Amino acid sequence: MTNPDHPNAASQSETASSARPGDEMLPFLNNFHDIFTTIGVLILFTGLFVGAVQFHDSLNLDQQSVAAESVSLLLLGLIALIAWGLSAILVGRQRRILPGIVLCVVFVGCCGTFLAWLYTSYVMPALTNVDPQTAFDHLSVFNQESVRALLNELDWVLRTWPVIIAAVFVVATAIYYLSFRLPFSGGLLGVALVNLAVCAWLVIDPYSLVVFNPLAGLLMGLTLFFAGVIFDARDPARTTRLSGTGFWLHFFAAPVLLSAAITMALNGVRIDPQAEGVAGMIYFPQGGEDGAAVRAAIVTLMVIAVFALVSLLINRRALIVSGLLTTGVALGVLVNQLGLDGAGVVATTLLVLGGIVVLLGVAWTPVRRVLTAPFPNEGVIARIIPSPVHGHEG
Template sequence: MSFTFEDLRAAVAAGVLTEAQAASVTALANDRAGKRAAMPAEDEPFEFFRGFSEIFVSIGLVILLSGIATMLAWFGGIALMSVLPLICAGICWWWAGYFTLKRRMNLPSMVLATAFGGGIYLSAITILGQAGLSLRVVVVVSFVLAALGMGLWYRRFRLPFSAFILGLFALGAIYTLTASVDSLGGFVEGSRGGMGGFFDLRESPQFATATLLFGVAVFLVAMWFDTRDPHRLGRHAATAFWLHMLAAPALVNTVALTLYNSGGAGGIGLLVVALVIITLLALVIDRRSFLTAAIAYIALVIAWVVGDSGDFGTWTFILIALGGLITAIGTWWVPLRAGVMRVLPDFPGKSRLPPYGSTE
């Protein structure tokens, strides 16, 4: 019977091995095989569920929570409506002790975490809304309370996905604090800039700057988790994955939209430089999420180069060029990363990034 990398990850998840022990075993196996620096082609593990049973249980949990909420509302009446979501959040915490800690089921745990955070937020916004506070204060405090609740959830259940929900609530609080009425009105009405103006550092400086700082902060936290698990065997790497999913759009959208909206060849040239830097950063940290967030802007650059006339032929060429470029980078990601890492001089933390090597 062969022993696989998936067995190591399962052992770490079950608490049989620590992440450091699993990394040492992996290093020893790679050394004996003569490929210490080599990594599998698919070296960014991502898992929503382990089988259809998790999907089935998740559907059941959603229906069951809906039924319990309906029953409580029916018997409790109006007086219970404010705290009803909070009661459901408490039920989710109780059930997570079984589905997350004991059964270690991924998708049901994600469903329970989402319902827990949503329950805290809905109860908070309902209760605070009756306190005579301004709408902005009510929404911000509700987001903060929900984020704190998700922090407790992560501390108790160590579920990587809960860090993503926590980040969303934090981002919601930041957006509510910094979004002006004018920028919101322009976004809703589709005025000049639209979403671009919303994230443009010149047109919405407070909102866009807050988004940029949020992206930087979350990126640094994600890298802290990444460097604690360079072989990506356990929850630290999984937590980093979800944090990068938050950081990448916040950083890329703000920088790319600001440069693109500046217009002209100069703005496009700076955007190209930014996209190259983003691509190199994605290769260095071995996270494809940053490049995924930049795909739309790569398409905009191609459209500008070929002259976006909006006809069928132009968009066909854009799709072929964009698809070919992304496919090529994804196909040869490992050797491309190996080449970049070998060219780069030593820098602090380089040895704590995922090992690199060409599989060609």
């Protein structure tokens, strides 16, 4: 029987006969018609963006004028409305998932930019007359005293600007998710909420956010991961939109956790704000770039191994898939240290990475059966770590 709440319920009955008990239902695709429609959506909005730029340029307006900004805002709003209208048809009525992902990104991007631009250009100037450049002059040296001086100079409107902008994107994403219940938009809403929390931290104490950036990244990733676990626990059979939302939360959590774990493994929970490279995603300590790169690659593989173990336990491949690109880079760094040429690096990286993925694909259910054997088959733990016998592979 087809579950009406399944994210691709329209095609569930068609694929049920060919699906194995251990197969995973796609949380982003129904069938080839989704791909066909998505191609059309991409072409349409590419044309809309290019046409909007051409129309704006044809007006020959002063780029700094109110008229030019107003036209830009109107064009952004128009594209957001078109994305919303198509979403009502393709996502709301037809439950087209892949086109919905594209439309969600377009709507949230245009709507969020529209509201952020409106606030920055029209609301903020009416609330404050403080020149932020004067305040930022204090940051010639980044330390607690200079940051405190900066905050004392900034007006509350300017200081809370990051929170307002982050909240704007939370609102745009929440509107889309509550209207269409698209799993991707649920995962994106989780990212927006975590980003809002980080922006609040930035407003309250920017110095500690920069210094403890690895810890902040770890907290962000763990929040997304546990949110995904909560959604999965509500749907251990992996058959409804709740499970789809959990998939995207795990997918977005993986790169954040990976980056934070590598940085913390190399540098601890804090970084030196005076060191070179502090602005990079991963700060390599002194000791040579090659040595740091090798250590980063080794730690990356260890983190991916942990991801693989956790993925097997909670029955989620998203953590592994999201970290595949970084794993490939890490493997490339390692084999490059062996003195192989470029083709050898590529071949060895692809062979190792592909072998690991194929091995997991072949032995996923048997390995899960062994790992989950000590855990109960009923209760809260069983909903978080579903048994291969009682839970659908997701």
